[in-house]
Amino acid sequence: MLTKLDNNQLSVTLQNFDFFLTDRYVFFSGTQVFCRLSAHDWFKGSTMMSMQAKDVYGVSQWGRGLIDITQQGDIGLRNPRMPDQAAVALPAILEELNERGIKSPVLLRVAAYLEQEIARLNTAFAQAITKTGYQSVYRGVFPIKVNQQAQVIDRIVDIGRPWGFGLEAGSKPELVIALAHRLSHDALIVCNGVKDAEFLRLAILSRKLGFNTVIVLESPKEAETVVEVTKQLGIEPLLGVRVKLTNQISGKWEESSGDRSTFGMNTDQLLRVVDMLRGKGLLHCLKLQHSHLGSQVSDVNDVRRAVTEACRYYTELCAEGVPLTHLDLGGGLGVDYTGEKRAGENSINYTVEEYAANIVETVGYAMDSANVSHPTIVTESGRAVVATSSMLLFNVLEATLYDAPDAPEVDPDDHHLVHDLAAVAGYLTTPRVQECWNDARFYRDELRALFRRGHVDLRQMARAERIYLRLMARIKALVAAEDTSALADQMAQVADIYHCNFSLFQSLPDVWAIDQLHPIAPLQMLDQPPDRRAILSDITCDSDGRIDRFILADGLAPSLPVHDLPDDRPYYLGVFFVGAYQETLGDLHNLFGDTNVVTIDLRSDGGFDLLHEQEGDTIAQVMTYVEFDPVDCIAAFRSILEGAISAKQVTPRERKQIMSAYRESITGYTYYE
Ligand SMILES: Cc1ncc(COP(=O)(O)O)c(C=O)c1O
Structure with a gap:
């Protein structure tokens, strides 16, 4: 039964809950139900069922069973190890962090989520291999460029060890990082990208230490350098070749896939490299064929088509006498940011399990048809491994109401x-x-x-x-x-503007640069109807520092439903699935530096443990990134102050106060405190 909140009489019998659940204006809070039947008319009544707040933000669609709404109307984190346990409320986590002196904005990493994604990927391939009777194994590698943070890489290596999960290095610094890790004996280090002699030397020398470091040749010229370095060192390399697939994938990376891909060799270059290696007596070192489809492949049929093409190259190279053993299919496994489960720019029409099954089936079939032994399947999934495990949490500073x-x-x-x-x-x-x-x-x-x-x-x-x-x-x-x-x-032109304590350029660069969508939602009050609509503006003084496209339960919207800002407590927002690419692509616009970063693990008793804390950049630190020496700046400011004393503009007491304000700022957080 519903009763109108003001004097007008109206009653509705709740016979069919489905009707109400699909109505975007119905909210359940504990045993109360709020229903909006027109712009001004809110009705309040009671239900015998304890139901969750209406999911305006589509949390149940995109939350992947990990992000959820609690009975109290907070966004909470579910523990994948204990699926029946209640979600841990994010505002409570933030409060606890705040008590420890860790202020918002915070980048929160959840160890259990990283663990789950790595396990899921490896298990999906293992199951597909068993199910189809595939005669070889899967060996995934994590591309360091997708998240180079030491905490993340160390954890991926630890979690991935039982599966022989390795690393992909796309540059010299990334190879240096990879070689500082104790990988399992059968894990790979795949070296992609443009390589100079120094890069190649280190990669080849690492073979002496038992690393399975594969040098993927990107061009005939690189092959020549490898031959030279190999001769100098007298150590045999493990080699791969990168082929350029002609299949184009649909989605954001369509333009840079297929023929227009800047990496990889065409058929003519490929054969020149094969002939050259044969001529130099090194063809037996060529073990891996690599190709990369592009990132965030939205349609699983694109994966099938590309894998079929990759297999054609593989079997043809085998027919040429190349002793290949590994087929590396690069990255591309997507993330369903919107939760729509369809082929779109920010969504995908497949699961990890389907992705693995499609690859294993396609490769097995192609190899059997050509009478070629089943290769070790390698993928370089980055986004799908790390995106889910990080979220950016920040407070709203104030609102400009329209x-x-x-x-x-x-x-x-x-x-x-x-x-x-x-x-x-x-x-x-x-x-x-x-x-x-x-x-x-x-x-x-x-x-x-x-x-x-x-x-x-x-x-x-x-x-x-x-x-x-x-x-x-x-x-x-x-x-x-x-x-x-x-x-x-x-x-949207007259939506409110909620001014938020984060920098788009530092923390969400893909939102700014390539219109990437991430789920965004208030972290609290989801048991109350959000009666305002807002766009979000960041703390930089750049008009581009705004977010005006949001994922909601009923589709994309140019503004976000939000609540009136409470007077007595912070109003937090969360941006989810930011673990891939965002951290290292971020820049120092307005000199807003790295945010505080916290890694937590979800305990079995419903609490959380703080595994690691990394303080965000101080102002002094970001100054050094742009070549200012904070000590010099303090000295320069002090001399300006001395001048002001001489000119009788300030008293010695004021000098002390001004100087300590300057010093305090220089050692403080770059964000609003
Ligand atoms: C060679 C290579 N491998 C792997 C990846 C990771 O791709 P994703 O994050 O889509 O899995 C990339 C990224 O573009 C890449 O260039």
Whole structure:
């Protein structure tokens, strides 16, 4: 039974819960149900069932059973090792971290999630191999470039050891990192990218220590350098060749896949390398064939097509007498950021298990058809291994609201356009909402033009702005009540702006650069209807530092449903699945540095352990990144202060106060504290 919250009488019997669960305006909180039937009318009633808050943000779609909404309306983390246990609330984790002096913004890594993804990938291949009777094994490698942080790499190596999980190095520094790890004896280090003689020397020498370091030849020229270095060292290398597949994948990386891929050799180059290695007596070292489809492959059929093509190269090379044993299919395993489970830019139409099964089946079939032994299957999945395990959590600092609770009286002497603007309220009804929106903007813009030319004074302009904002409040409410309104998208122009304590350029570079979508949601109050819509603006003073595309339960939206900011506690937002690429692609725009980073593990008793804490950059640290010496800056500031004392601008006591403010800043966090 529902009762209207104000005096109007209305009652609805809750006979069919399904109806209410699909209605975007219904929220359950404990035993209470809130239902929105029109813009202003909220109904409150009770249900005998204890139900979770309505999932406006689509958490159940994209949360992968790991991110969930608690009974108290918080976003919580589920422990994959104990699926029946209640989720640990993220606001509570943040509070506890805050008590320990770890402030937001925080990049939170969850060890159990990394563990789960590595186990899932390896198990998926192992099961597909058993199921299809495939006659060889899977040996995955993690591409260091996807997350180079020591904490992450160390953990991946530890977790991956039982599966012989290795590393991919795309540069000299990454090879140096890989060689500092004790990998299992059968794990690979796959060296991709452009390599100079020094890179090649280190890779070949590492063979002496028992590392299975494979040098993937990217070009005939690189092959020549390998031959030279091999001769100098007198040690046989493990070699691979990178082939350029012609199949294009759909999705964000379509343009850089296939023929237009900048890496890999075409058939002519490939045969030149094979002939050259044969001529130099090194063909027996060529064991691996590599190809990379592109990142975030959204359609599993693209994987099948590309693998079929890769297999053609493999079997043909075998027919040429190349003693290949490993087929490396690169990265590309995608992440379902939106939870839509379809082939799209930010979603995928397959599971890890389907990905593995498709690869194993395709390779097995192709090899059997060509009468070639089954190779060890290698993939270089990066995104799918680390994306889920990190989330960026930050507080909202303040809100710029684009509406007003009331409108001022118009002064009889006000310009007639102010009167026209105020008159819009008189004919604002649902059928005329577009007309009113057009009129309001027109009158407001005309008044702004008149203000600029000096024909309207500041007080009149302020009255007009407030009348306009009041109209916006009413228009937004009408549009929100009309699900199908064509105006819904335009309302993003008058969405509130929530100013948040993070830097898009430092923490979410792909959101800025390639329109990557990540799930974003408030971490608390999800048992209460979010009655505002906002875009998010970061703390940099760059107009690009904003997020205005969001994943919601009913599709993408240009603004995020949010709550009024509470007065008595922080309002936190979370951006999920940020473990891949974001950390090292981030830059120092406005000199906002690394955030605090915390790795936790979820305990079996429902709590969490802090495994590792890494303090975010101080101002002094980011200054050194741009070649400023903090000591020099302190000295320079001190000398300016001394000058001010001599000029009697400040007293010695003020000097002390100003100097310590400067010193304190220089040792502090770059974010809002
Ligand atoms: C050669 C190579 N391997 C692996 C990867 C990782 O790809 P993903 O993160 O899509 O798994 C990349 C990334 O682009 C790559 O260039």
